[in-house]
Amino acid sequence: xxxxxxxxxxxxxxxxxxxxxxxxxxxxxxxxxxxxxxxxxxxxxxxxxxxxxxxxxxxxxxxxxxxxxxxxxxxxxxxxxxxxxxxxxxxxxxxxxxxxxxxxxxxxxxxxxxxxxxxxxxxxxxxxxxxxxxxxxxxxxxxxxxxxxxxxxxxxxxxxxxxxxxxxxxxxxxxxxxxxxxxxxxxxxxxxxxxxxxxxxxxxxxxxx
Numbered sequence: 001x002x003x004x005x006x007x008x009x010x011x012x013x014x015x016x017x018x019x020x021x022x023x024x025x026x027x028x029x030x031x032x033x034x035x036x037x038x039x040x041x042x043x044x045x046x047x048x049x050x051x052x053x054x055x056x057x058x059x060x061x062x063x064x065x066x067x068x069x070x071x072x073x074x075x076x077x078x079x080x081x082x083x084x085x086x087x088x089x090x091x092x093x094x095x096x097x098x099x100x101x102x103x104x105x106x107x108x109x110x111x112x113x114x115x116x117x118x119x120x121x122x123x124x125x126x127x128x129x130x131x132x133x134x135x136x137x138x139x140x141x142x143x144x145x146x147x148x149x150x151x152x153x154x155x156x157x158x159x160x161x162x163x164x165x166x167x168x169x170x171x172x173x174x175x176x177x178x179x180x181x182x183x184x185x186x187x188x189x190x191x192x193x194x195x196x197x198x199x200x201x202x203x204x205x206x207x208x209x
Contacts, residue, residue, distance in 0.1 A: 005061050014060050018053065025049050040086035045127045051116040059114040069111045076138055079103050080120035082128045089120060089128035093200070097145040104146060115142065133194025140208070144200040150207045153193065160185070160192050
C-alpha cells in the first residue's frame with residue numbers, strides 16, 4: 001500500500017514509521033512466544049496496531065496531498081478512557097467527554113482529525129479495545145462528546161434495508177429509521193450498525209447517517 005501511495009521521498013519517511021511499529025509488534029510477539037502466555041491485556045495491545053498502522057498511512061497520505069488543510073492525527077488512546085475489561089471495554093463517558101473536548105479545543109483551526117477507531121486506554125493507560133463494531137462506536141463516542149450535528153458511518157452497503165438482500169429478494173432501502181428500531185435490529189443480529197454505536201447518539205438525539 002505504501003509503495004502504491006507515496007513517491008520515493010515520502011515513502012522513506014512513512015516506511016521508517018511503519019518499521020518502528022512492526023518492531024514494537026515483533027517485541028510483543030517474542031514476549032508471548034517465550035512466556036507461552038497470551039493474556040487479554042497483551043492481546044488488546046497487539047491487535048491495536050492495526051488501527052495504528054492504518055491511521056498512520058491515511059494521515060500521511062492526506063497530509064502530503066491536502067497542503068491547504070490543517071490535519072491532525074489523534075490517538076484515541078489519549079482521549080477515550082475505559083474500564084479494564086480487555087477485549088470489550090466500557091467507556092468512562094464523563095472522563096472521555098472532557099478529554100475529547102480539551103484536545104479538540106487545543107487544536108483550534110484544525111479542518112480534519114484522523115482518529116484511530118476501536119482502541120482506547122484504561123485509567124492506568126493500558127491499551128483496551130471496544131469490541132465488535134469498535135470503529136463505529138468510536139465515531140459515536142467522539143460525535144456525542146462534541147455535540148456534533150450528526151454522525152456519519154461509512155460502510156460497504158447503501159444503508160439499512162428491509163431485509164438481507166443476500167437472502168430476501170426485492171428488499172427496499174429505508175430512508176429513515178428510529179433509534180429504537182435500529183437498536184432492536186442491531187441487538188437481534190442486524191450487522192449494519194452495532195447496537196453500542198447507537199446508544200450515545202440516541203441519548204443526545206444526534207442523527208446517524
